[in-house]
Structures are given as structure tokens and as C-alpha cells.
Amino acid sequence: MGYESSVPLFWRLIKPRYQLIGNKCTTCGNTFYPPKFLCPICRKEGKLEEIKLGKTGKILTFSIVRSAPTGFEKETPYPVAIIELDDGPRLTSQIVDWKEEDLQIGRKVEACFRRIYTDGKEGIINYGLKFRPI
Amino acid sequence: MKVAIIGVGTTKFGEHWDKSLRELAIEAGTNAIIDAKVRGSEIDSIYLGNMSAGRFIGQEHVAALVSGELGLSIPAVRVEGACASGGIALRQGILSILSGQDDIVLAGGAEKMTDLMTDGATTALMGAASQEWEAYYGLTFPSLYAMIARRHMFEFGTTREQIAKVAVKNHHNGSLNPIAQFNKEITVEEVLNSTMVADPLTLLDCSPITDGAAALILCKAELAKKYTDNPVYIIGSGQASDTLALHDRRSLTTLDATVKAAQVAYKQAGINVDDIDLAEVHDCFTIAEIVATEDLGFCKKGEGGKLLDEGATELTGRIPVNTSGGLKAVGHPVGATGVKQAIEIVLQLRGEADKRQVKDAKIGLTHNVGGSGATAVVHIFSR
Numbered sequence: 001m002g003y004e005s006s007v008p009l010f011w012r013l014i015k016p017r018y019q020l021i022g023n024k025c026t027t028c029g030n031t032f033y034p035p036k037f038l039c040p041i042c043r044k045e046g047k048l049e050e051i052k053l054g055k056t057g058k059i060l061t062f063s064i065v066r067s068a069p070t071g072f073e074k075e076t077p078y079p080v081a082i083i084e085l086d087d088g089p090r091l092t093s094q095i096v097d098w099k100e101e102d103l104q105i106g107r108k109v110e111a112c113f114r115r116i117y118t119d120g121k122e123g124i125i126n127y128g129l130k131f132r133p134i
Numbered sequence: 135m136k137v138a139i140i141g142v143g144t145t146k147f148g149e150h151w152d153k154s155l156r157e158l159a160i161e162a163g164t165n166a167i168i169d170a171k172v173r174g175s176e177i178d179s180i181y182l183g184n185m186s187a188g189r190f191i192g193q194e195h196v197a198a199l200v201s202g203e204l205g206l207s208i209p210a211v212r213v214e215g216a217c218a219s220g221g222i223a224l225r226q227g228i229l230s231i232l233s234g235q236d237d238i239v240l241a242g243g244a245e246k247m248t249d250l251m252t253d254g255a256t257t258a259l260m261g262a263a264s265q266e267w268e269a270y271y272g273l274t275f276p277s278l279y280a281m282i283a284r285r286h287m288f289e290f291g292t293t294r295e296q297i298a299k300v301a302v303k304n305h306h307n308g309s310l311n312p313i314a315q316f317n318k319e320i321t322v323e324e325v326l327n328s329t330m331v332a333d334p335l336t337l338l339d340c341s342p343i344t345d346g347a348a349a350l351i352l353c354k355a356e357l358a359k360k361y362t363d364n365p366v367y368i369i370g371s372g373q374a375s376d377t378l379a380l381h382d383r384r385s386l387t388t389l390d391a392t393v394k395a396a397q398v399a400y401k402q403a404g405i406n407v408d409d410i411d412l413a414e415v416h417d418c419f420t421i422a423e424i425v426a427t428e429d430l431g432f433c434k435k436g437e438g439g440k441l442l443d444e445g446a447t448e449l450t451g452r453i454p455v456n457t458s459g460g461l462k463a464v465g466h467p468v469g470a471t472g473v474k475q476a477i478e479i480v481l482q483l484r485g486e487a488d489k490r491q492v493k494d495a496k497i498g499l500t501h502n503v504g505g506s507g508a509t510a511v512v513h514i515f516s517r
């Protein structure tokens with residue numbers, strides 16, 4: 001992030017970031033993660049309900065970050081991927097506990113709870129979900 | 135629709151350690167005003183593309199900074215759409231004239247990026263992506279485009295060598311452009327063997343961090359001949375949006391915003407893709423040019439790599455792309471890029487592009503993207 005942030009910035013997103021809580025629109029049936037505040041398909045006719053998503057999915061594409069942004073310098077090289085959850089939604093995260101052969105399109109992965117990075121002078125440790133090959 | 139461009143001006147693009155944003159913007163603006171042979175007092179308003187002066191130099195309110203330095207008390211508006219800020223500033227200038235409010239507008243863009251260290255600049259640029267759902271997990275722009283590249287290779291068999299050819303071509307064109315940050319030719323091997331930044335993309339697949347400014351003087355079409363014998367006209371302008379996060383999009387290998395913006399611009403101009411003589415497209419990373427040539431309709435989806443093998447997008451090819459050297463070789467001062475693209479097309483249509491000149495160029499296109507594709511702006515120009 002680069003700047004000193006206040007605690008609520010992280011606290012307000014704990015639910016979706018720690019537990020894969022997304023939502024589902026009962027009007028159109030679409031599932032969203034990260035959770036939406038408005039169904040982008042139905043808009044005012046939409047009705048969103050919270051759901052817990054399963055933690056397995058597959059890699060749609062990936063890269064390995066070797067030149068990191070502020071806060072991630074000590075982590076390099078780290079793989080990142082776009083993952084399609086078995087429940088439908090897609091998200092971006094890091095791949096952990098990996099070997100070279102795990103980094104391929106279609107590889108099955110599951111969410112695991114990890115430290116993401118430490119923010120600024122206050123040392124707020126940010127947690128979230130990364131994905132490991134299964 | 136028709137709005138004229140009667141003047142263009144830029145700074146050299148590169149690492150201007152001795153120049154501030156203020157100095158760069160005034161240099162480009164002054165050059166454009168002189169080129170247009172207008173008096174400063176004739177300008178009705180200013181639109182300035184700037185992505186992130188607040189992050190890069192701690193200065194907000196930069197449009198008023200520029201108008202103040204020019205000694206003008208006219209409306210001055212900063213326009214932000216990440217790396218598409220310049221293209222949107224141009225579009226806002228056009229709309230301002232078409233609305234009937236203004237006769238003459240200065241549409242420019244400026245970015246001062248080298249006052250931050252590299253990791254700070256990488257972080258600032260990441261502001262164009264989703265902070266909550268991409269940057270939080272340590273993503274960078276090279277890694278986002280690398281994931282597009284990986285998926286494009288998977289879906290269409292695009293090769294690493296084809297992707298590298300974008301850099302080779304654009305460095306060649308850049309070597310003929312006096313404002314370019316890089317004036318050196320490179321080879322496919324050099325691209326493949328340079329430092330890995332985000333697999334499979336290397337340092338030479340990435341546009342650099344650049345300081346620079348660019349400006350256009352726009353004018354109501356009916357008034358253009360009063361100022362110049364060779365006005366260039368904007369005959370189409372389209373803009374579209376998509377989700378900020380790449381993973382939320384319908385496709386990972388098509389920028390739907392580009393497709394939509396191009397459709398609007400082609401329709402408005404009353405032309406189809408075969409009428410385009412040359413284009414400046416948003417090659418922030420090599421793969422982005424391949425995706426853009428497909429999304430703009432220069433070839434079928436998935437055949438962007440083949441276009442490079444055939445040499446179709448070289449200076450003497452069927453549809454020259456990034457004759458200026460693109461973002462890759464000219465450099466990418468984010469807010470200025472979209473305006474610089476328009477300037478290259480103006481020079482080409484005026485027949486003033488020197489060694490880069492495309493023969494008989496009559497209709498040109500610019501394509502400017504914000505972030506990984508959440509914003510796209512397409513403009514079409516004619517003599």
C-alpha cells in the first residue's frame with residue numbers, strides 16, 4: 001500500500017478475506033466473490049444473500065513476481081494466479097507450497113490461511129487466503 | 135463529428151532528473167501553442183491527463199498548476215483514468231468543443247515518475263488495479279499482463295518469440311523517433327534473455343518508467359483553416375469500461391472495453407477497420423499490443439502473433455502499428471501517453487514523421503488503455 005493505513009481498512013474486509021464469504025443473487029442465480037454490494041447483472045431487481053464458498057478450484061493463469069511492490073520485497077519470487085473456484089467465482093491470489101510442476105493452467109488448488117504482508121510502521125500484519133496445490 | 139487538431143507539442147520522453155512536472159507540462163503546452171499559431175489568450179479551457187501526481191510528487195490540483203503557470207484564468211480540469219488519462223483528456227477536450235462551449239482547447243497530459251524509487255513507482259502504478267483484491271495479494275502490473283500473456287499462449291498457441299517481436303519492432307521504430315526514451319535496436323534473443331520481471335515477461339517486454347508531457351491544441355473544425363493549412367481532424371471517439379480486476383472479466387485474453395470503444399469510434403467515423411492506414415496502440419507490455427491488434431480487428435482473435443511473423447505491423451507493412459516506437463520505446467509517462475499517441479498520428483497524417491513516415495497515410499487510429507483493461511479509449515483521425 002505504501003502509506004500508513006488505519007486499522008478499519010483491514011478489519012472491514014476480514015470476513016471475505018479470511019473465510020471465502022461471497023454472495024449469491026437470488027434473482028439471477030449468479031455467485032460473486034469478492035462479495036458485491038449490488039448485483040451487476042440485475043442491479044435494482046437483484047437480491048444478494050451471503051454464502052460460504054468451497055475452498056477448492058483450479059489455476060486459470062499464473063505468473064511469478066520477481067520485482068515486488070512495497071511490502072513484498074522479501075517475498076520474491078512468489079507465484080500469483082487467477083483461480084476459478086469450483087463454486088464459480090474467480091479471484092486473484094498467491095500460490096504457496098509449490099514446486100515447478102505445480103505451476104500450470106488447470107492445476108487443482110485449495111485455499112489456506114496465511115500471512116500476506118506487514119503494513120508500515122504500525123506493523124499491522126495482514127492475513128488472507130493463499131492457495132496450495134492439491 | 136469533426137474537431138480539428140491545429141497544434142502539437144511534446145517534451146522529450148525519458149528520465150528528466152533536472153525537470154519538474156511543472157516544467158515538463160509548460161514545455162509541451164508552449165510547444166503546442168507555438169505550433170498552432172494561437173495566442174494563449176484564445177484558449178478557452180484546459181484538460182490535463184494525469185494519473186497520480188499525488189503519489190509520484192505529492193502534488194494534486196495539477197490542472198490549475200498548469201493554467202496558473204500559463205497565466206490563464208480559464209477552466210482547467212485534471213482528467214484521470216490511470217494510463218488512459220491522456221486519451222480521456224483528449225476526448226473531454228473534443229466533447230467540450232462539440233458542446234458548443236469552447237472554440238479552442240488545450241488537451242494535454244503529463245506525468246513525473248522518476249521522483250520515486252522503483253518499488254514506490256510500482257506501488258503507485260498498482261493504484262490502477264484493484265487495491266482490495268489484486269494489489270493486496272502482491273500483484274504488480276507486469277504480473278497481471280504476464281497472466282494475460284500466459285493465457286494467450288495457452289488458448290491460441292502464441293509463442294514467446296512472437297511476443298518478443300513486439301519489443302523488437304517498437305525499439306526499431308523508436309530508434310527513428312527523436313523524442314523516444316530508447317533509441318537502440320534490440321533482438322528477440324535480447325528480449326528473451328533480459329531479466330525476468332514476471333514470468334514469462336522480461337524487462338524488455340515492459341514499458342519503462344518515464345517523465346514526459348504532451349499537448350494538443352484542438353479547435354472547432356470550421357475555424358481550423360484560420361490557423362493552419364494542414365489541420366488533422368478527429369472523426370471518431372469511443373470510450374468504454376470494464377471491471378477493475380482482471381479476474382472479474384468475461385475473458386482473460388480480450389479487452390472487451392477495447393472492442394466496444396473501437397466499435398463506437400469506427401461507427402462514428404463511418405469507416406471500417408480496413409480503412410485504417412496506421413495505429414498507435416497501448417503496448418504497456420508487449421503482449422498488450424498483440425491483444426490490441428486483435429481486439430481492434432486488424433486480425434482475427436488469436437492471430438496477433440502471426441501478424442508479427444508476417445511483418446504486417448512494421449513501418450512498411452499492411453497496417454503499421456506503433457510507428458512512434460509505442461509505449462515500449464518512447465516511454466510511458468502514464469498521463470501523457472494517450473496524448474503522445476495522437477501526436478504521432480498527427481505527424482504521420484501531416485507527412486512530418488520523417489524516417490518513420492508511412493506512405494500516403496490518410497486515416498490513423500489511437501488506442502489507449504487504463505490499468506489491465508478497465509478503461510479503453512479509441513480515436514480516429516483523418517487528413
Ligand SMILES: [Zn+2]
Pocket residue numbers: 025026027028029030039040041042043046047
Ligand atoms: Zn442478479
